[in-house]
Amino acid sequence: MRKKTIIQFLLRLAAFCLLLVLSDRLLGFVFSKLYFSQEVGQFHQTTYAVDSARQDILIFGSSRAVRHYDTDSIATATGMSTYNAGRDGQMIPYAAAVEEIALKRNRPKLVILDINAWELADNPSKYEKLTILLPYYDKHPELKTYLSEISPFETYKLYSKVYPFNSSIFILASNALFPASAKKDANGYLPLDAVMTPAFLKEYKGNMEVRYQKIKNKEEKPDQKAIGYYKKFLDATAAAHVPTLVVISPTVIKDPFILDNQEKEKQLVKDIATAYPQVTFLDYSADPRFYDHPEKFSDAFHLNRQGASEFSADLARYLASHFRAIH
Amino acid sequence: MLFNSIEFVIFYILVTALYFALPHAFRWILLLAASCYFYMAFVPIYILILGFTIVIDYFAGIYIEKARDKRKRKWLLSASLVANIGILAVFKYYNFINLNIDLLFQQFNYKNPIPYLSILLPIGLSFHTFQAMSYTIEVYRGNQKAEKHFGIYSLYVMFYPQLVAGPIERPQNILHQMHTHHKFDYNLMVSGLKMMLWGFFKKLVIADRLSIYVNSVFNNPEFHNGTTVVIASLFFAVQIYCDFSGYTDIAIGAARSMGFDLMKNFNRPYFATNIQDFWRRWHISLSTWFRDYLYIPLGGSKTASVARRYMNVFIIFLVSGIWHGANYTYIIWGALHGLYSVVYIIIKPYLRKTPEKRWSAALMRTGNMAITIALVTFAWIFFRANSVGDAFTLIGHFKTFGEMPFLGDGISNFAHSILAVVILFTVEYKMEFLPDKYNWFYSPNIVVRWGSMAFTVLLLLLLGVFNGGQFIYFQF
The missing domain is CATH 1.20.5 (Single alpha-helices involved in coiled-coils or other helix-helix interfaces)
Structure with missing residues (x-):
């Protein structure tokens, strides 16, 4: 029985x-x-970056890449087609993953990596956020290394065909139902239109100071895995003989990494970049044309359209004078 | 081992299958070995602490029962309680007490010579210590026979489903079940699995989703306005409920599938209409523990003086705060609940009776629920804040309530969080007010029953957060 x-x-x-x-x-x-x-929105941009981008200049990075690099401005100044493959909320492991696939498909003439000290600081969320690459695993099995950072069982979870679309239901529905409401990117560039007020900047600086007092004695421990991905990114461009620009784009506070207790990470960004012969390192985090200029920022982390336009124009001038030869 | 891990799923399937495959005489060995493995997956060496309390309480129970002399019985009970509380004091409170001595000495320019201990808090220490203490107390009171089988007694303390976060069982309920021969019961198995499914849903879809927003606000208290603080606090209220009750559901479900019946720990606490009602619905196994072993021995509500009664109530909540952790944030949280409860007892006779008209009664109930949620949520700010200073910083931001809230890392996560809260309250509303309707998991129609379960699993895959977030109550 x-x-x-x-x-x-x-x-x-x-x-x-x-x-x-x-x-x-x-x-x-x-x-x-x-x-x-999807024909608009960040899923579409990721799909394009992973599967199709073949432009002369490829830009990688976080939301600061997406919001800061005006691709039209750079393309016009350099005469080279440009695509911004940055992605909101992502950091160096994502950039390394997309770069690996992109370099297999095509050899760009120049790679730009927007990075900052936060990306090398200890923060496990940078790996958890790699879940946005799950829909591409079937087609790009080389993503396995990156997806294993989320959890050792991640690729087993992909026996489920629904799981790759975890947490994307609202964006999918919104883009499918209201495609007109999604902002259309210009070759991956999506500027922000808000303008920071001087009062907000003052309050923000005050809050950063308060926070600094709390964290200043904490021992800085750079994330060794993130450093590994940063090096992997630069190793890949070195192997493909692609000139590379590593940029810390403008910040609203002068060298904010001091207040974030991340000077060690900032130094690492610079030291690692300058150790590669194909890499040029540019640091805008102490550029007086940007810091303490709230009118050029949308929020504490991102330039607005005006700021991005000025920054991109400046970068484009630099590229035109230094990289036109490779065209 | 975390319930929300692939390792646990494999562990659960293996242990449950082996449990029914083995003859009854060997099952306790399997469960004890599995429980040891489960516990040792965290910090293996801490199994020795459990072993120490098990040995002490096992013999204490036997000798208490044997002793005829009342004084000897009392002495034996005291020895057992001191051993248990001593372990709690060393591992949980020593460094906190030492820190306070340090601060006191600093006021007088003395250097505190007592060294700090470099130890990690053993997982679930307060839970299994309290469960062990309830055993010796009940044996002392004559409500429970001393357990002679050392293995079964060890299993009473270590039973893996409730080892690290409860429910804190009483020996009268669970100990005899350890001796019972549980035959495979189809209905219990299916009902246990369904309960586990809902527990996983609460943990992965609701608690872990809300934690993303909550953590970003509570870990950066300086940067958020009043509207954001209010939203994050409400989210935390739901997060901690789903985290803890989700764990409990998985624990009860896992035990039930093997034929064990663990006590109920939650009863939709956010539908409580006053603070007393809340505590009858929240962490029931702990509140009844305090009632039975502290409040009543202190005199309970039958004290000669009213002031003493208020003091007893306040003490219970203060101790409950300390039970949660060695930090002033928990002490303030407990004190706030003590204060709420005392005030409620005082004003209760003057409160309006429930009106007879249906709509007026519903309105009054909704209002009372809202007030209770507001009070409880305010206290949660202290519970969740990383320090008392952070809690006051967050509360200080209330003055900017009404400003545009922070939406987190993209609107998508915020929308998922809102959806999670809506799902929870819809399901709990049904359970509270329409208990006999829409029970799709138990529908006699197989299409509805299986369809609703498959839909829940698919929702779990689509909306869940699978980053292996630890259960909040493990740290206690």
């Missing part, structure tokens, strides 16, 4: 699991279609 009940349970469990697998496959198919048919 007991044996019969156990067999009955196991059979029903197996039937339920089958139902689950079928529903997962069906829903996963629907989500995949929806995801890869």
Whole structure:
């Protein structure tokens, strides 16, 4: 009798699991279609960066890359096609992953990496956020190394066809239902239009000072894995003989890494970059044309359209004078 | 080992399958070995602490039962309690007490000669210590026979589903179950699995989702306005509930699937209409522990003086705060709840009775629920803040309530958080007010039953946060 009940349970469990697998496959198919048919928004940008970008200049980085580098301005000044493959909320492991795939497809003439000290600081979220690469694993198995950073079981979770679209339901629905409401990017560049007020900057500086008093005695421990990815990124451009520009783009406070207790990380960004012969390092974090100019910033971390335009024009001039030869 | 890990899923399947495959005589060995493995997955060496209390309490129980002399029984109980509380004091409170001595000495320019201990807090220490103490107390009171089987007694303290975060069981409820031969029961197995599914949903879809917003606000208190602080505090109220009750559901479900019946720990606390009601619904195993072993021995509500009664109530909550952790944030949290409870007892006779009209009664109940949630949420600010200073910084920002809130790392996460809260309150509203309707998990129609479960699993995959976030209550 007991044996019969156990067999009955196991059979029903197996039937339920089958139902689950079928529903997962069906829903996963629907989500995949929806995801890869996006024509606007950050999913579309990531798909383009991962699968298609073949421009002469490729820009990598976080939201600061997306919001700071006006691709039209750079393309006009240099005469080279430009794509901004930065992504909101992502850091150096994401840049290394997308770069690895992009370099396999095509050899750009110049690579720009926007980076800052925060990316080398200890913060596990930079790996958790790599989940946005999950939809691309089937097509790009080389992403396995990166996805394993999320958890050692991550690639096993991909037996589920729904899981790659985890946490993307609202963006997918919004872009599919209201495509007009999503901002269209200009070759990956998405400027911000808000303007920071002087009062906000004053308050922000005050808050940073208060916070600094709390964290100043904490021992800085740079994230060795992130340093590894930074080096991997630069190793890849060195192997492909692609000139590379590592940039710390403008910040609203002069050298904010001091108040973030991340001077060690800032120094590492510079030291590692300058150790590579193909790399040029540019630091705008103490540039008086930008810091203490709230009118050029949208928030504490990002330039607004005006600031991005000025920064990009300046960078474009630099590129035109130093990199035109490679065109 | 965390419940929300792949390792646990494998562990659970193996242990449950082996449990039913083995003859009854060997099952306790399996469960004890599995519980040791489960605990040692955190910090292996701390199993020795558990071993120490198990040996002390096992013999204390036997000798208390044997002793005829009341004084000897009392002495044996005291020895057992001192051993348990001593372990708590050393591992949980020693450095905190020493820090306070340090601060006091600094006022008089003395150097504190007592060294600090470089130790990690053993996982779930307060839970298994309290469960062990309830055993010796109940044996002393004559409500429970001393357990002669050392292995079964060890399992009572170490039973893996409730080892690190409760429910804090009473020996009368669980100990006899350790001896019972549990046959495979289809209904219990299925009901246990369903409970685990809902527990995982609460943890992964709701608690861990909300934690993203909550952490970004509470870890950077200087940078957020009043609106953001209010939203983050409300989110934390839901987060901690789903984190803890999610754990409890998984624990109860895992135990139930093997035939064990653990006590209920939560009963939709945010539907409470006053602070007393809240404590009848929140962490029931701890509040009843304090009621049975501290409040009543102190005199409870039957004291001669009213002031003493208020003091007893206040003490219980203060101790409850200290139980949670060696930090002033928890002490203030406990004191606030003590204050709320005393004030409620004082004003209770003057409160309006529930009106007879249905809509007026519903309105009054909603208002009372909102007030209770507001009070509880305010106290949670202290519970969650990294320091008392941070808590006051956050509260100081209330003056900017009404400004545009921080939406976190993109609107998507915020929208997921709102959706999670809506799902929780919809489900709990149904459970509270419509308990006999829409029970899709238990529908006689297989399409509805299986469909709703498959839908829940798919939602878990679509909306869950799978970063292996630790359960908040493990640290206690």
